[in-house]
Amino acid sequence: MEEKLQKEIVQHITRNLLDIQILTLINKEPTWGYNIKKQIEAFSGLKIRHGALYPLLKKLENKGLIKSQKQQQGKRTRKTYTITQKGKAYLIAYQTILKEQIQE
Numbered sequence: 001m002e003e004k005l006q007k008e009i010v011q012h013i014t015r016n017l018l019d020i021q022i023l024t025l026i027n028k029e030p031t032w033g034y035n036i037k038k039q040i041e042a043f044s045g046l047k048i049r050h051g052a053l054y055p056l057l058k059k060l061e062n063k064g065l066i067k068s069q070k071q072q073q074g075k076r077t078r079k080t081y082t083i084t085q086k087g088k089a090y091l092i093a094y095q096t097i098l099k100e101q102i103q104e
């Protein structure tokens with residue numbers, strides 16, 4: 001029962017806070033869209049559609065929370081995402097608010 005409940009909660013968090021999940025992953029190390037997709041799917045068990053992921057990455061970039069850079073990887077070009085100072089501040093603010101909510 002507890003494992004099922006835990007999986008349900010992780011999926012709920014992922015669905016509703018996908019932007020936070022993405023920022024957290026990119027904060028650990030710069031990465032590309034497909035890798036983000038695979039890591040989130042492995043963690044949550046949810047399938048993330050490209051049609052949901054890439055517009056969200058663009059939105060985070062437009063807000064100045066992440067930035068992208070095209071990198072040549074063999075014969076293919078990959079867009080690698082890194083977190084900005086504003087993105088790090090956003091994550092810290094989120095974590096602070098979450099801690100406050102949990103303590104109440």
